[in-house]
Amino acid sequence: MAEISRSELHKLEFPTAVAITNAKHLSSYNWIEAKSPTIVVPGSPALWDPPSRSTRVNKDSGLVYINQNTARHPDFPLEPLFIALYTTQPSFDILSTDVVTDRNNLRKLLAFIGAGDEGDALKPFTFDIEIHKNTALFSRAEASNQEFIRPDEFRGFGHEFEKAYTRNQIDGSTGHHRVISYRFGDMEFIVRHETDGYVGESVKRHRSSIEGNQTDELSSALESLSLASSSSLTNSHGISSRLVVRQEGQTVPLNSTLEIKTRVFRKPISIQEVAPQIWLSQTPKLVRAYHQGGIFQTPQVEDVTQDIQRWQTQNQANLRRLAALIHKILEIVKRCNNRATLRYVCDGDKLVISPLGGRKMLPDHLYLKWEAKPTPPNSA
Structure with a gap:
């Protein structure tokens, strides 16, 4: 249908300076181990709870998720995002949103x-796009959504470090996802991303099952949730979803969340490397953990808010192109019956947009x- 090569990017530039503004937490959930695909709303990230002394951490091994939402719920990977959103905010106006996406896209x-800013060659990637009522849905597509690290392989210590230095707040949790909104350029975004942890107190555990008849007392933080509205999402109109939802x-708050990065001590982690990821999720805190032979000293939690704001200012050229590129992509998709696949092709160094079939x-x-x-708002 269309191609956008890197050599054309100089033609794309948003007319004014751009920034992420009005960032808000909308909802959150945890995936948990269960017979059926099950999310816990609002769930909780793992609590930062480091050992008091240097600690040896095992190398990563076993099952590792690359894209857990698709791995656990392949029929509708975006459904958990919307179910969590309407569980916590039943009257949310989705018509006001221009783009719904995972941070990864x-x-x-x-x-x-x-490309090249982070020192790595850009690899092929794909995601699907659907536009409904002027809201674009970006659905992440990976060649593999999970992998198994064999005992004889070495892939670093990141996952095992998180297990050793944080404490799960939700039993059986295999990952915490946040749903946030913000304005970028002239568009309103909803962005889903995985959160490594948070700093603060342990959460109070209160449970309620939307799918069953259990009506345990909810905490004050959950009193405003409408169980009836949440139940109707999966049970109305004769629709049954394989997704099970529990409230717990x-x-x-967004300002308590953190990103964790690990690396061998002789290779410092620069803000430039992690800034795009942290900026896109507006994560304010960073842990840079260094090891020597798998032995970690206790790292510090850094507030990198000012660093990320400086990065945003210093990278205006690329960020203005990002805003313009998203507009360009959506224009093309609208000409293709509002459904398309976007692929980055190394041969030719270009984005290729083609029609999307299927469900x-x-x-x-x-x-x-x-x-x-x-x-409507209540009248005074």
Whole structure:
């Protein structure tokens, strides 16, 4: 259908300076081990709880998720995002959103614009796009959504470090995902991303099952949730979802979340390397953990808010191209019946956009949310 080569990027530039503004936490959830695909809303990230002394950490091994949402719920990988959103905010107006995406898709587009900035060759990538009522859905597509690290392989210590230096707040959790919103350029985004941890107190555990008849008392943080509305998402209109939803945990504020990076001590981790990832999720805190032969000293939690703001200012050329590139992509997709696949092809160093077939990205009942009229504010 269309191609966008890197050599054309100089023609794309948003007309004004760009920044992420009005970042807000919308919802969150944890995947847990269960017979059926099960999320816990709002769940909780793992609590930063480091050992008091230097600690030897095992190398990563076993099952590792690359894209857990698709691995656990392949029929509709974006469904958990929307179910969590409407569980915590039943009257959310999705019509006000221009793009719904995983952070990973935006990272890949930004890497295409600034390939080589992080020192690594850009690898092929793919994601699917569907536009419904002027809201674009970006669905992440990976060659493999999980991998198994054999005992004789070495892939670093990152996953085992997190197990040793953080404490799960949700039993059986295999990952915490946040759903945030912000404005970038002239568009409103909803972005889902995985969160490594948070700093603060342990969360209070309160449970309630949306799918069953259990009605355990909820904490004050969950009192405002509408169980009836949440239940109707999966049970109305004769639609049944394989996704099981439990209410448990407590919302952790965005300003308490952190990103964890590990590396051998002789290779320092620069802000430039991690800035795109942290900027796209507006994560304010960073842990840079260094090891020698798998032995880690206790690292510090850094507030990198100012560093990321400086990076945003210093990288305006690439960020303005990112805003313009997203507009360009959406224009092309609209000309292709609002459904397309975007691929980065190394041969030719270009993005290729082609028609997308197959099923829609969401179950039918979720599309009804675009038809719902926003609840008017109470008159004084």
